[in-house]
Amino acid sequence: MPTKITLIIDNPADPAAFEADYPGLSALAERLPGLRRLEAAKVWPKEDGTPTPAHRTLDLYFDSYEDASAAVATPAAGEFFQRLIGTGSSFTGLFSDIERA
Template identity: 65%
Template structure:
């Protein structure tokens, strides 16, 4: 069963500074061994213009749990986490089975 690692990134204090670093995040994520697909999305604000609890999502798809687990032990994964941490913006990472 395919496995997805999802990063849910909170709203940054400085959106432009975050976005400047985010391109490096994407480029690094693309180097993860076993990565089959990457989806990045920017979260829309609420209808009244106020922010939602998240600014971005990043979904990384792997062939299965073992592949995803192996990928996060590599140097590129360490660099990916360091880049995200360096933005100063909190994030959550989730592993999940892709059912459909």
């Protein structure tokens, strides 16, 4: 069954610095073995100016749970996650079976 990894990236301490680094970060994600599709999104700001619950989401699509699990155990994933952590933003990662596309 197709699987996606969703990364919910929290609000960084320095959004401008995060955004400046983001193209390189997403380029690293594109190097994950077995990756079929990458979907990146930026969370809309709230109209009242209060902080959003997250800054960005990144969805990584794979053919199967096994492919996704293998991909995150590679050196390419290590480089990607180290760079993501280095941005100063935390994140939540979710593995999901895609039931309907």
